[in-house]
Amino acid sequence: MTITLIREAELVVAWDAGEKRHAYMPGGDVVFEDGVIRFVGRGYDGPVDTIISGKGLLVMPGMVNIHSHPTSEPMNKGLLDEIGSPGLYNSSLYEFMPIFRGDSSAVQDCVRVALSELLLSGVTTLADLSMAHPGWLDLLAEAGMRVCIAPMFKSARWYTKNGHVVEYEWDEKAGEKAMEEAFTLIQRAEQHPSGRLFGMACPAQIDTCAPGLLRDSRAEAKSRGISWQIHAAQSVVEFHEITRRHGFTPIQWLHEMGLLDERAVIGHGIFLDDHPSTPWHTRRDIDILADTGTTVAHCPTVFARRGIAMKDFGRYRRSGVNMGVGTDTYPHNMLDELRLVAYLARTQANDPRTTTTTEIFNAATIGGARALGRDDIGKLAVGCRADFVVVDATHPRMQPNYDPLRALIYAAGDRAVKDVYVDGQKVVGDGKVLTMDFAAAAANLSEAQKRTVQNAPQQDWAHRPTDKISPPTYKWL
Incomplete structure (x- = not known):
């Protein structure tokens, strides 16, 4: 020593x-x-x-990033910059993101690219929301970063057959099995010899998880003393789906089930009951988040690409909501993300005083640390x-x-x-x-993306060529 x-x-x-x-x-x-x-x-x-x-x-x-998808997002660079489904309120979740998934051989390069970008932008702790993959823990340890692994599990997958209706294919038994495997992996992470890995429960999305899976995962997370994160209030489609199923907004439905507290994290949390795109007959959501101590993981870049924005970061903070920041998409640049937090909050509020750099940096440090239940990171x-x-x-x-x-x-x-x-x-x-070969991983990922582009039409419901789905900036001669 x-x-x-x-x-x-x-x-x-x-x-x-x-x-x-x-x-x-x-x-x-x-x-x-x-x-x-x-x-x-x-x-x-x-x-x-x-x-x-x-x-x-x-x-x-060092900054604490509480929401990221390193295994997939670097692959989307150049493909998803300008597309969203017009029939699905401009989200890219349901029609486009599933067709640009890389093959398994690309995963490690995806992760190395994302983690390199994160380290270079000052992130020292990351919440990695990924589907479990071979060698995951050792790969994260190789980076030298402190990582909270959040193996995602779900009861259903979403898909669209026409670009304007989202459908769900359910397999609740598979979701329960995936949850058990996720908690086993979390235990392995906590025992990893690097000493830098820990875990968080992560039912993937509110609309793809059966109520029992949500309750069981929350109870298990509490018994283990770990945080729990779910994507919710992230799209207009999801908002309408949850109100149709349950008669509550996504935030209210989670609250009705008793799932929200200081160790709960809402990934995105944009479409509350008072958002202009989802006007509901109540005005309770933001107070529920504040009163329960729930954290919102704010990731503005991926939504800004679709013309979507939270209303607004400063309002959430003034209401008493604990805010954290994540990089849900490429580039995995935390400092760029913080800049956009500020600019979007002020434009959405039409007020330069709605938030301050103090609040934004706090969200990227002590706010994120609080969400992960850590009092020993995010501050000197x-x-x-x-x-x-x-x-x-x-x-x-x-x-x-x-x-x-x-x-x-x-x-x-x-x-x-x-x-x-x-x-x-x-x-x-x-x-x-110093811990990974960033340049080599980026070069490998470029080759993997070519394979993904070639295979994309077979994954698309309309079998469109990639240059029709995502037209290039200029015509190739």
């Missing part, structure tokens, strides 16, 4: 325990040993083995895990530097991220991923 000191950093985004908030600390020292932060303050004079000069460096807590404080990001504060994109976090989020982005540490181990150095 060695003691490492980052001495007199230009700026430390330190945790103010008295005020329970992040604070700017110029000239701060950060000391870590055996994966744990031992000191955050000024004038450290204790033992030290390695000294890193903090001159020109901004040290901030003694006793927390040594998960942090070192930013080049002298980078031209960081100048002028009146407010460093605003400069990072709204201007410099991942270009200024220099080093990233997880458990005190450097996983990004001088802007390069």
Whole structure:
């Protein structure tokens, strides 16, 4: 075990325990040993083995991404940027996303590309919502990231035969079996020798899970003391389906079943009972989320591509809803996602004061940590895990530097991220991923995407060629 000191950093985004908030600390020292932060303050004079000069460096807590799909989303780059089903309220979930799934040989490259992008943008903890796949745990451990695995399970699959009606094929026994396998995998993750893996229960979507599967998974998650996440209120189609089945909105239906509390996470949570696209006869949803302590995992990019937006991040926060942030789609760039959180909230509210960078950065750190039941990540404080990001504060994109976090989020982005540490181990150095071959994985994924493009017409209900489904920007000569 060695003691490492980052001495007199230009700026430390330190945790103010008295005020329970992040604070700017110029000239701060950060000391870590055996994966744990031992000191955050000024004038450290204790033992030290390695000294890193903090001159020109901004040290901030690693970000906590609570919603991501690394096994599939990198494959969609260039294919799903501009398409949504006009007959399904512009969602791409039901008609297009299922036909662009890569083959099994592409999964590991997908994951390596996504995790590389996440590390380079300052994410140190990730919730990976994926279907279980061979070698999953060892692959995540290879990245050096802290990962909450969330093996998805469900009672039905959705499909469309015409582009305007969503149908469901049910197999409740298969869903129950998949749930059992998911909890077994979570237990294996918690026992993994890396010590960086833990788990979360994840019934995939509210409309593809039988009520019994939802109740049973929630009860099992509670008995294990782990979080529980579900995609809900993510599309107009789903909203109408749940109100048709149960007479309640998706949020109200989950509440009626007693599934919402401080360890519950709603993936997306956009279409509440007062959203302009889903006006309902009640106005209860946002208060239910706040009163139960439920977290909303906000992922604006994937919806913005379809012209869809939450109404709005600032309103949720003012109502008392705990917010976290995720990267539901490519690129897996957390800093880009935070920028869009701000801009969409303000345009949807027609008010630049609806939210602040403080609230947004909190969502990406302590808000996400709370959702995962972790008090030892998302902040730089003694006793927390040594998960942090070192930013080049002298980078031209960081100048002028009146407010460093605003400069990072709204201007410099991942270009200024220099080093990233997880458990005190450097996983990004001088802007390069040290644990995985990002370039090789990206090249392999490009070849895999060609196979996916070739096979897509066979998966499409109308058997359209890919260039008809997703026309290129310009005609190929």
